[in-house]
Amino acid sequence: MPGLNPVVLRKRTTLLLLSIFGVIGILTGRLFYIQGIKASYYQHMAEDQRLRDIRVEPMRGTIFDRNMNTLAFSFETEAVYAIPYQIKNPRGTAKIVAEKLNLPEKEVYSKLTKKTSFVWLKLKPLPEEVQMIKEARLPGVEVSQKAQRFYLQGGVAAHVLGISGIDNQGLEGIEKYYDQYLCGIPGREQAEYDSKGNHIPLGERRFIDAQNGASIVLTIDQVIQYIAERELEKAVLENGAKKGAVILMDPMTGEILALANYPSFDPNNYGQYPVANRRNWVLADQYEPGSTFKIVTAAAALEEGIVRRDSQFFDPGFIIVEDRRLKCWRAGGHGSQTFVEAVENSCNPVFASLALRLGPQRFYQYIQAFGFGQQTGVDFPGEARGIIPPLARIKNVELATMGFGQGISITPLQLLCALSTIANGGKLLEPRLVKEIRTPDGQEVLKEFGVKTIRQVISEQTARELASILTSAVENGSGNRARIAGYRVAGKTGTAQKPDRGGYGQERIASFIGFAPVENPKVAGIIILDEPQGPVKYGGVIAAPFFSSMVGDVLRYLGVHPSRELEERRQKRDDNAVVVPNLLHLPKGEAIQILKQMGLTHRLLGTGEYVIDQNPKAGVAVEPQTTILLYCDEESRYRREHTTVLVPNLAGLTPQEATKAVTDLGLRIAVNGSGIAYQQVPAAGTRLSTGATVTVYFISPAADRNR
Numbered sequence: 220m221p222g223l224n225p226v227v228l229r230k231r232t233t234l235l236l237l238s239i240f241g242v243i244g245i246l247t248g249r250l251f252y253i254q255g256i257k258a259s260y261y262q263h264m265a266e267d268q269r270l271r272d273i274r275v276e277p278m279r280g281t282i283f284d285r286n287m288n289t290l291a292f293s294f295e296t297e298a299v300y301a302i303p304y305q306i307k308n309p310r311g312t313a314k315i316v317a318e319k320l321n322l323p324e325k326e327v328y329s330k331l332t333k334k335t336s337f338v339w340l341k342l343k344p345l346p347e348e349v350q351m352i353k354e355a356r357l358p359g360v361e362v363s364q365k366a367q368r369f370y371l372q373g374g375v376a377a378h379v380l381g382i383s384g385i386d387n388q389g390l391e392g393i394e395k396y397y398d399q400y401l402c403g404i405p406g407r408e409q410a411e412y413d414s415k416g417n418h419i420p421l422g423e424r425r426f427i428d429a430q431n432g433a434s435i436v437l438t439i440d441q442v443i444q445y446i447a448e449r450e451l452e453k454a455v456l457e458n459g460a461k462k463g464a465v466i467l468m469d470p471m472t473g474e475i476l477a478l479a480n481y482p483s484f485d486p487n488n489y490g491q492y493p494v495a496n497r498r499n500w501v502l503a504d505q506y507e508p509g510s511t512f513k514i515v516t517a518a519a520a521l522e523e524g525i526v527r528r529d530s531q532f533f534d535p536g537f538i539i540v541e542d543r544r545l546k547c548w549r550a551g552g553h554g555s556q557t558f559v560e561a562v563e564n565s566c567n568p569v570f571a572s573l574a575l576r577l578g579p580q581r582f583y584q585y586i587q588a589f590g591f592g593q594q595t596g597v598d599f600p601g602e603a604r605g606i607i608p609p610l611a612r613i614k615n616v617e618l619a620t621m622g623f624g625q626g627i628s629i630t631p632l633q634l635l636c637a638l639s640t641i642a643n644g645g646k647l648l649e650p651r652l653v654k655e656i657r658t659p660d661g662q663e664v665l666k667e668f669g670v671k672t673i674r675q676v677i678s679e680q681t682a683r684e685l686a687s688i689l690t691s692a693v694e695n696g697s698g699n700r701a702r703i704a705g706y707r708v709a710g711k712t713g714t715a716q717k718p719d720r721g722g723y724g725q726e727r728i729a730s731f732i733g734f735a736p737v738e739n740p741k742v743a744g745i746i747i748l749d750e751p752q753g754p755v756k757y758g759g760v761i762a763a764p765f766f767s768s769m770v771g772d773v774l775r776y777l778g779v780h781p782s783r784e785l786e787e788r789r790q791k792r793d794d795n796a797v798v799v800p801n802l803l804h805l806p807k808g809e810a811i812q813i814l815k816q817m818g819l820t821h822r823l824l825g826t827g828e829y830v831i832d833q834n835p836k837a838g839v840a841v842e843p844q845t846t847i848l849l850y851c852d853e854e855s856r857y858r859r860e861h862t863t864v865l866v867p868n869l870a871g872l873t874p875q876e877a878t879k880a881v882t883d884l885g886l887r888i889a890v891n892g893s894g895i896a897y898q899q900v901p902a903a904g905t906r907l908s909t910g911a912t913v914t915v916y917f918i919s920p921a922a923d924r925n926r
Contacts, residue, residue, distance in 0.1 A: 229312045276366045277403030280432030281661060282380060282394075284441040285474075285654055286683060291370050291380055291394075291486075293387075297349045298365040299340040305359030306331055312357055319351040320344055331359075342385055343367065370486045376444045379437065379478050379599075382486045391497060393435065393652060396600050400656055403432035426757035433665060436655040438474035443773050447477035450769040451746065455481045458729075458761050459752030464501035466631055467773065470639035470734055470743040472670050473648035476596075476773075478502075501747070503601045505628040505758040507717025510565045510758070511732050511745075512624030514689065515637055517562060520573040522681045528688060530558045538568035540619045543572055546712075548625035553898070562688050563696025563787040564898070565712060565759075567623040574622025578612045582621070588676045589637040589647065591629050596649045596673075605629040624715060635745045638732050641685050642709070642740040690737050695891060697900055698731065699914055701763035703771040705781020707737040710766070712759035717750070726750045729758040735774060736782070740767045742773050759900060761913070799847060802830045807851055818843045822885055823854035835887075842890075844875075846882035866912060868903035869896045869915055877915050892917040 276613040282291040284862035300319060306312050315330035320327075320341045330338045341348070342365060349362055370384045381392015387405075389398035403657075406429030447465045455463040467477040480501055484492035520526040522709050536552030538545050545567065548555065553564045561569040575583055586592065592607035620626045632650060640647050649671040656666040677685075689709035692698045697712045710733025716723035729751050746762050746769070755761060762864065797817055802810040806824060810830045814821045832850040867884070869877045874890050881888040898916040 226398055227811070258509075262700055274426070275364070275406035275429045277405055277429035278366050278431040278659070279368060279387055279403065280401040280659060281380055281381065281434045283434065283436045284376075284439050284444075285437060285476075286440060287436065287661065288441050289371050290376060290437070290439075290441065291368065293366045293368050295360050295364050297344065297346075299341045299344055299352055299360065299362055301338050301340050301350065302359045302361070303331055303333055303335060303338060307358065307898055312360065315355060315357060316340060316352070316360060319355060320348050339385075360816075372449075373440060373487065374483050374485045375441060375448065376437075376439055376478070377483050377486050378480045378497070378501075379439055379444075380486060382489050382497070392499065392599070393437070396598055397435055397653065397656075399867060400433040401435060403659075404430040405739065406430070431659040432897075434657040434659060434661045435653055436657060436661075438469075438476065438651055438654045439478070440476050442776055444477040444479065446769055446772045446776070448479045448481070448483070450765045450772075451479050451481045453924065454746065454748055454762065454765040458748055460729075460748040461750040462500070463745045463749060464631055464742065465769070466501060466635050467742055467744040467770070468635055468639060468650065470642035470648075470740045473636075473639070473650045474654065475650055475652050476742065478652070489750060499599070499601075501631045502597065502599055503603055505603045505605045505630050506728055507627065507715050507718065507749075508629055508634055508730070509624040509713040509728065510567075511634060511711050511713030511715075511730055512627065512629070513562070513570050513622075514685070514711050514732070515564065515585060515589055515591075516570045516573050516577075516622045517688065518580075518589075518641065518677050518685055519577055519582060520680060521684055522585070522677045523577060523581060526558050526577050528557065528559045528684065530565070532556055532558065532560075532561055532569045532572070534566050534568050536568075538571050538619070539618050540571065540575070541614070543616045543619075544901070545616075547617060549898075559688050559691050560696075562711075563692045565692075565697050566689040570622040571619035572622075574618050575615060578910075579610055579618050582618065583610055583613075585676070586621075586627075588674065589633075589640065589674070591627070591633055595630075595632055595636055596671075598652050598668075602632075603630050605633055624713065631745050634732060635743060638711075638734060638745070639743045640676050641682050642734040643682075645675055645681040645682040647673045647676050649673055680693070687735055689733070693733065695916070697757075697759040697914075698733070698763055699758060699889060699891060700912075701731055701733055701766045702766050703735060703774070706735045706771070706774060706779070707782065708733050708735040708767075708770070709737045710763075712757070712763060714756060714758045727756040729756055729760075729762045733759050733766055733770070735770055736779065741777055743780050744769050744770055757900065759914075788921075793869045797843055799833070799835050799837055800834050801863075802847070802849065803837070805830050807849060810849055814847055820844055820846045820882065822846050822848050822883070824848060824850050825894055827851035842878070844878060844882070845887070846885065848885055864866075866899070866903055866913055869899050869913075872896045874915075877917075881913050881915075887912040889914040890917065891915065894918045 279293040281289060284290055309328060309777050311325055313331050317324040317327045322341065328338065330340060334428060338637050351359060353362060366387060370380060379393055381394040382390050383394045384390050387402055389395035389401060407427040447467055451463050451465045453475050463481045464489055465477065465479045466475060468475050478501065480499060482496050484496040489497060533555050534547055534552035536547050536550060547567050552717040553566050556564065592605050594602045594604055617626050636647060651668055653668060655665055686709050689711060690707055693708045693710050698710045701708055701710050701744060710731060713730040715728045717726045717728060728749050730745065730747040732745045734740045744766060746766050748762055751761055797819060800813055801819065806828060807830055811821050830849050830851060834848040867880050869880060873895060874893065877896050878888050891914065894917045897918050900914045
């Protein structure tokens with residue numbers, strides 16, 4: 220430039236060149252940084268912009284019973300989803316989708332306008348609905364594979380299995396407790412989209428496989444579970460109970476063979492049932508056990524040497540503790556009796572006195588040692604602990620009532636574990652619902668759960684002695700209806716009052732606990748009926764027979780052979796029995812003549828000329844001179860379940876006299892012993908429906924004098 224100093228010009232030129240080289244250096248460095256150092260970062264960003272993730276659910280693990288029978292499994296099905304930001308016309312799309320999927324248009328439109336990257340439209344569409352969606356080729360509306368849960372046996376073991384949600388998560392039961400094993404690890408399906416968010420049909424697609432969940436093998440046996448549910452349903456419905464529960468366990472291992480609640484539900488359609496039906500109250504709720512808790516008092520007293528099987532007691536019908544008069548269930552009491560007879564009679568004053576002799580400190584040690592007031596450790600969510608009053612608050616009255624099962628709250632499983640302790644030689648075992656965790660295909664064992672002994676509670680000698688006493692309670696006492704032909708059963712009845720407004724109301728909980736065979740226990744069980752509505756609410760009368768039917772079928776299913784000696788005894792009884800003939804549709808005169816020839820008596824009900832029903836039914840074996848009820852019109856048949864009679868006082872009668880007095884009223888009789896009647900269940904004055912059974916205990920006059 221004219222007039223510009225050459226030196227200045229060179230300086231400016233040099234500065235300009237340096238600036239240019241500096242900019243080039245910066246750009247080169249930035250390019251190296253982006254293309255080299257941060258290459259993978261920006262590559263992932265670019266992929267994220269053009270690739271969209273769709274979550275691929277893994278197949279939830281299969282649940283098997285102990286014999287590898289499938290109870291719950293998952294299978295792939297198609298589901299319809301939407302990507303809202305790809306939908307340009309939500310209103311129009313919602314109308315088409317609603318029409319093809321049979322959904323409310325407002326509901327679909329609400330989902331399509333959500334500010335989210337992904338939303339399910341229908342999880343279980345029909346095949347024809349899926350086809351229509353595919354043919355419609357709606358932008359932003361796609362079809363994908365999704366795992367669906369299915370419970371193969373419907374409602375069988377529903378309370379054990381629980382339920383799972385639409386997103387492959389366990390919500391209740393085993394499904395929830397073992398969710399970390401069952402759920403698996405999700406995979407991803409990636410598809411390529413252009414800058415406008417449109418799917419590129421031939422674009423890149425990537426698949427990251429899902430890892431399916433592990434399989435679970437339960438301790439439950441589906442056949443035993445079915446037997447338990449069948450008998451429980453019958454027991455609840457026949458007795459008009461509010462609800463019921465059953466647990467069956469192997470007392471030698473702690474493995475739960477069956478667990479049932481009634482009413483139940485179908486986990487495939489659980490939304491169609493009341494929420495209360497899904498509650499596994501046999502584990503999650505607590506109750507006052509009543510007389511079944513006497514096994515704990517008896518175990519503690521025997522172990523401490525406070526009582527022996529031949530120890531003598533006298534029951535006047537009550538026991539006075541401080542200022543309280545605690546009554547026996549039998550008016551007038553049981554009089555003089557041994558400890559074995561006190562257990563047979565379920566005598567409250569005797570067990571109250573034993574608790575007082577033990578004292579609060581020692582009694583509490585055994586209560587806690589048997590596991591009450593704490594969770595059993597069963598692998599199930601939401602297990603209750605029970606309620607044991609603080610030791611500092613226990614006075615003599617509270618201690619005495621706890622001796623026969625009042626003032627303490629427990630769970631049925633805690634009580635069954637305590638009974639199993641007696642069956643297995645004194646060891647408290649941790650109960651289990653899961654036997655193994657296996658690979659998804661079920662072929663390889665990943666984790667196995669063995670027998671876990673918590674503690675030795677009582678000695679083997681005490682356990683054997685108490686098992687023998689509880690056997691006598693079934694053979695000769697209030698639990699006689701739990702007897703199983705060919706097997707020796709040990710058990711205890713329970714009839715507990717339900718607390719109500721600070722006291723006790725009229726409602727009852729009837730129950731029975733027991734195990735068999737006594738010499739080699741295979742099954743321990745408990746059955747509970749909450750608020751039975753019939754005229755009789757004794758556990759020995761309404762719960763024990765269903766225990767007998769249930770456990771008898773289970774023992775036969777397990778291949779446990781009946782005792783030859785017991786079978787021979789039963790055969791001798793059966794030799795004198797008379798099989799009731801089929802009298803239906805016969806003229807009543809002819810039916811009466813047939814009964815006379817067979818040595819049976821009768822009672823006519825109704826005014827018709829023909830027999831339209833009978834009780835007992837044809838084919839039932841009964842004692843000679845049993846009264847057969849003949850219904851001769853529809854009204855008498857309809858009213859038979861509502862017909863009640865007062866139980867007479869049978870004290871002092873011979874078996875023949877008592878049988879006639881009972882059967883003449885349309886009742887049945889169960890005879891125990893010989894001589895004269897000294898006890899009956901239910902008590903005189905109780906109202907029973909015709910056809911119900913009165914159990915009468917007889918004793919020889921000589922033996923009575925020795926008492």
